[in-house]
Amino acid sequence: MKINRGYRFKLRPTEEQAKMLFQHVGVCRLIYNLALEQRRDHHRQYRAATGKHISYVSQAAELTALRAEFDWIRAVTQTAQQQALRDLDRAYQNFFSGIAAYPSPRKKGVNDSFRLQGREVAFRRLNKSWGIAKLPKIGEVRFRWTRDIPGKLKNATISIDPLGWHISFSTEVEVEVDRNFGPTVGVDRGVVEAVAYSDGTFADFPKARIKGLDKKARRAARTLSRCRKGSNRRKVAKARVAALRAKAARVRKHFNHVETARLARIFGVVCIEALKTRNMTASAKGTVEEPGVNVRQKAGLNRSILEIGWFQFHQFLTYKLAAAGGELRLVDAAYTSITCSCCGIIEKTNRKSQAVYECADCGLSANADTNAAINILQAGTRPAWRERVAAPAKRKSHLEADGLAA
Template structure:
């Protein structure tokens, strides 16, 4: 089978080359936004597709020299992105396309057949970009496979080049070992084998520096150069956090993929879990600041990003990632199966009120996740929370079964 992989490197353009990169990004963003406006206004009536917009692009290039100065393939790739965005919208996979913005969507793409690379020395290589020339990049790892396209993008730390390559790969026989993984906040990843993985402590130090930098931004005058410099510092700290987080996820996912053939995760709705609790003017929310802090902690753990990285690494090695129901995994005893909220004594400690089983709370949840992976009908085990007799409300112990009510119900 063939798999797609991306290789991303840091560019080191000359000052005149960097000016051209800015020009390419700006014109491609303009072409995308013009095509979006054209489709949103006239697309339904005149059935405007990718081919028609390419013809209009030819006329636009004939009228404006600064548009013609940018390589046409990059502009066509922007229109191709727009066409794909509308296909996803009409298929129900995405929302309506939005205009691209400066500082957010500074990117453009070349077809792979028009790109060349060469090795300069042990640390540096160069890529030839049409109408830009040879641009050096820091070569940190070798590439393999057939080149499909090349994307140049900008973030807070500078310009980067990404090579999308298609690799012929034969997946090995899958391993029979199964692992359950619980994703948390205090403990980022807990495995059913008893192992735990936590985000590097450097993220917390960078978070403190970022908050201090954000307070400096708040004190700067809007539109001033000092405010712009302060905003750049915040953006660089955020980009550094993202790199550290992504590196942790890659290392953890690779370790799991090498040792296990099936990885079971909880089916979590991360977007819903991190929604704001602010509410409305008529119905304001409660504990808004506490919920905002929890949202930041969840997003800092990067649950969805880890699941995405783990999926393709498992597939590459013949394994698979499955999702199971997340209901009561943290309240279920992994030893006897009784569900009781009182068993979760604290964030890290689990002690079953029925059998006395004691374990780390996240590891106990990971064991429950592993047990559910091949039993789709197993949703909730045992008894949920504190059961009571419906007719009288009399409390009874967890290990006691409810008596027959005499009215056809148990």
């Protein structure tokens, strides 16, 4: 079985190389936006003149003419620009397939990346901590070597974020995936306890680290608000806020990677709630005519859910389990938090607090999140779950409920 793996490293370009990287990012973003504008606003005129639809092939041919006319576009490697056109073509295919929204323009500060084909990129290790990546029209750029890069290189993506330049190597690895006959576990995602398991354990989410970075970011944002627009001081303050937010995102991503990898390594079947996080974190402000209620409380709940990264956890768990031969089972989230895992009675008042569940009927006393995880495990292992999975229409609806339908 062939699987794709990504390996991300911190780049250390020279000042001249950084200028070339910025030029590549800007030109590729421009090509993407020009191609989007052509498809969006001029497709009728193009079809009337040529009798054909605008496609990747037609736009790639026009790109060649554009490169011949402008030196600053020709200074950027052509394959990176072609990859931008391929991205747009794929975005339109996804839109017409009904699995994505209509393509939107790429923005500076948000879409600062470009991609190169694997055959154009070469890398080698210099010593224990450093490697060299040879990029077309840029040269040999040093990067921090933190782990080996197995498999065949398919492409490389260079990007910049508030923490600097990074390179991501996408490789194709040949692996033998055997069926994982490990035990089954239920997983409950929460706010107080980020992840609770049916065996009574909890994931050690770095909440204090995230809170500390958030506190620093808020303080830096207040400093930013007092800076004069256009000043160098404001530019520095803005970069500090972005860097702190990016650090928090990196801590969260690291936790989700480590915890989902552990689950995939130990368990053969993981049962998890089918949650649509985007809907759960929608704003409660409402409209001027119909204002929402409990707006501040809902905003705090949304912030807590996004701070932990429920959807990211689900994404990582999906592909890691598949690569390890495991199985991910999605169960209905209704009533899992207020159902007694011992006698099965559904009673809202049995959940005494965020952390305590006490059943008035059978006397069960347990952590509320652990009780919910056991309910999820029971729902994912009972025969009725297999009957639901066997129905294609229902299976699709559950995937869509979690935002993972293809």
